[in-house]
Amino acid sequence: MLQAPPSHYLLTASLSQEVDHRTIEEVDIDGFTLMEVAGSSAAKKLLKDYKHAGWSHGLYLCGKGNNGGDTLVVARYLLQHDIAATIVFLSGTDDLSPDAQKNWELLQQFDDQDQLQHHKSWEAFTETDLEYSFIIDGMLGTGLDSDLRGSYTSAVQWANEQSTSVFAMDIPTGLHADTGQIMGESIQADRTFAFGGHKQGFYLEVGPAQTGDVTYCELPFPNQFKSSSNTFLLDESWVPRPTLQPGQHKYASGVLYIIAGSEGLTGAAQLAARSAWAEGLGAIILICPRGLLSIYEQTLPSIIKKPVGSKSDEHFTRQHLANVLEIIGKKEGAVLIGPGLGRQEGTIQFTNEFLSQNTRDAIIDADALWALAQQKDGWRKPDNTQWILTPHPGELGRFTDQAVADDYNRLTFVRNFSSDKQITVLSKGMPGIIGTSSGPCYLTNYNTRYFARAGNGDVLAGKIAAYVALGQEPDQSCANALLQGKQKLDSYLQDSSDLPEPKDFI
Numbered sequence: 001m002l003q004a005p006p007s008h009y010l011l012t013a014s015l016s017q018e019v020d021h022r023t024i025e026e027v028d029i030d031g032f033t034l035m036e037v038a039g040s041s042a043a044k045k046l047l048k049d050y051k052h053a054g055w056s057h058g059l060y061l062c063g064k065g066n067n068g069g070d071t072l073v074v075a076r077y078l079l080q081h082d083i084a085a086t087i088v089f090l091s092g093t094d095d096l097s098p099d100a101q102k103n104w105e106l107l108q109q110f111d112d113q114d115q116l117q118h119h120k121s122w123e124a125f126t127e128t129d130l131e132y133s134f135i136i137d138g139m140l141g142t143g144l145d146s147d148l149r150g151s152y153t154s155a156v157q158w159a160n161e162q163s164t165s166v167f168a169m170d171i172p173t174g175l176h177a178d179t180g181q182i183m184g185e186s187i188q189a190d191r192t193f194a195f196g197g198h199k200q201g202f203y204l205e206v207g208p209a210q211t212g213d214v215t216y217c218e219l220p221f222p223n224q225f226k227s228s229s230n231t232f233l234l235d236e237s238w239v240p241r242p243t244l245q246p247g248q249h250k251y252a253s254g255v256l257y258i259i260a261g262s263e264g265l266t267g268a269a270q271l272a273a274r275s276a277w278a279e280g281l282g283a284i285i286l287i288c289p290r291g292l293l294s295i296y297e298q299t300l301p302s303i304i305k306k307p308v309g310s311k312s313d314e315h316f317t318r319q320h321l322a323n324v325l326e327i328i329g330k331k332e333g334a335v336l337i338g339p340g341l342g343r344q345e346g347t348i349q350f351t352n353e354f355l356s357q358n359t360r361d362a363i364i365d366a367d368a369l370w371a372l373a374q375q376k377d378g379w380r381k382p383d384n385t386q387w388i389l390t391p392h393p394g395e396l397g398r399f400t401d402q403a404v405a406d407d408y409n410r411l412t413f414v415r416n417f418s419s420d421k422q423i424t425v426l427s428k429g430m431p432g433i434i435g436t437s438s439g440p441c442y443l444t445n446y447n448t449r450y451f452a453r454a455g456n457g458d459v460l461a462g463k464i465a466a467y468v469a470l471g472q473e474p475d476q477s478c479a480n481a482l483l484q485g486k487q488k489l490d491s492y493l494q495d496s497s498d499l500p501e502p503k504d505f506i
């Protein structure tokens with residue numbers, strides 16, 4: 001089972017508020033202290049990372065809540081480094097949260113060189129025309145409760161038009177912490193300082209475009225207060241890589257059966273097989289309709305071929321079922337079924353009967369997903385197997401009558417679907433989402449749009465299947481396949497500005 005470190009737990013707005021609240025109530029670290037840690041850690045990172053930028057004057061846009069309070073802490077630290085501050089209070093200063101009020105008083109006490117100016121409304125500010133080295137967005141954090149109101153909309157629009165860098169405190173103002181949707185308007189930050197946890201919305205919908213780079217700032221929150229988080233950020237810093245045991249007999253270091261290909265679609269089977277083979281498996285056994293054998297004999301020399309049926313067969317049908325089950329019954333191994341199978345009626349019957357009788361762990365991709373979805377909801381995974389389904393958005397949509405309209409809906413659907421069916425689901429798209437049978441979901445944080453080309457799904461399915469055959473758990477296999485693709489993408493983009501092709505990810 002994947003086990004994300006607390007720095008990679010994704011928080012919703014309500015979980016963020018609960019963690020704040022419980023830390024204050026149950027471990028007696030007060031809100032003022034939390035605010036000091038949040039603001040000072042953002043300030044220190046800013047001072048360190050931009051020390052050569054020659055900053056002289058910052059603009060701080062503050063709401064009346066604790067997000068504004070964090071921002072006043074940043075202003076105080078930067079003032080100590082001779083960076084003048086102009087503060088704009090979008091909702092005035094009469095109604096600041098108690099901790100923000102305290103910080104406003106403190107900030108004024110620190111201004112011994114008269115470097116602080118402030119305006120009590122957005123309208124009062126627009127009359128000035130100073131140049132600023134940077135803008136800090138401290139208007140709204142996790143307290144956002146609707147589309148932006150009042151002058152917040154104008155302030156966000158104005159900040160987005162400026163050429164200076166914009167740094168968001170905790171979350172860009174106007175971005176929904178749970179869904180990644182824009183609530184009327186949203187700050188487009190160059191960098192976001194995430195206090196105490198990444199917010200789920202950073203990685204859904206337009207979240208990545210609004211946050212810019214995300215910097216995690218640790219707060220003194222007990223880890224167990226975050227443990228009800230059920231969504232995690234995937235990255236290579238913590239996902240364990242699969243281990244190969246070189247020198248073992250080929251059948252001891254992972255066997256993968258691939259049931260794939262039909263007339264005109266043999267390329268999919270080949271890509272999946274090559275992709276899996278590149279991961280160092282002991283043996284790959286491609287089961288194919290006998291009529292296609294001669295193609296694979298030429299193109300896949302390292303792969304064992306087991307043809308079924310007669311020479312005129314160019315797609316799978318029910319008549320092949322007993323033979324296929326007999327082949328995979330011989331040696332332990334995992335099964336990848338789907339790439340290029342085709343959608344003939346006979347193939348659909350073959351696939352669904354195979355899946356109901358097969359006792360090997362199975363990776364179900366492409367046309368096998370099509371076949372499964374033809375049964376509507378009338379299918380169940382046999383108890384003693386593990387299944388991984390790898391649908392792209394269109395394929396995922398066939399498993400539900402309800403529209404999976406946005407990423408938040410997709411995340412919710414994937415979570416419910418995986419646990420109802422007791423399967424692992426890798427929902428392809430941006431972000432990629434891994435749903436697990438026990439509930440946790442994992443999100444990618446890189447540009448997966450590069451993978452939206454025909455053939456990449458076959459490569460991905462081959463990788464996942466290889467890792468399952470090497471003994472990794474389903475969730476780890478999916479995570480590793482995604483991260484392996486990311487690494488290949490990163491190294492490809494270093495040398496080329498062309499769009500990568502499936503072969504580049506093998």
Ligand SMILES: NC(=O)C1=CN([C@@H]2O[C@H](COP(=O)(O)OP(=O)(O)OC[C@H]3O[C@@H](n4cnc5c(N)ncnc54)[C@H](OP(=O)(O)O)[C@@H]3O)[C@@H](O)[C@H]2O)[C@@H](O)CC1
Pocket residue numbers: 020021030031032034035038063064065066067068070097139140141142143144145146147148149150152169170171195219
């Ligand atoms: N101790 C802690 O808890 C810690 C919290 N921390 C920090 O605090 C942040 C959360 O602070 P928060 O809860 O005070 O909410 P926050 O986002 O600042 O503002 C809420 C106010 O905004 C208003 N408002 C709401 N929606 C609006 C809209 N659409 N358009 C316009 N206005 C709107 C609404 O006022 P209303 O208009 O309803 O009177 C409400 O009062 C969190 O993100 C982190 O930065 C860290 O320092 C760590 C310790």
Ligand SMILES: [K+]
Pocket residue numbers: 067137138139140141168169170171172173
């Ligand atoms: K903010």
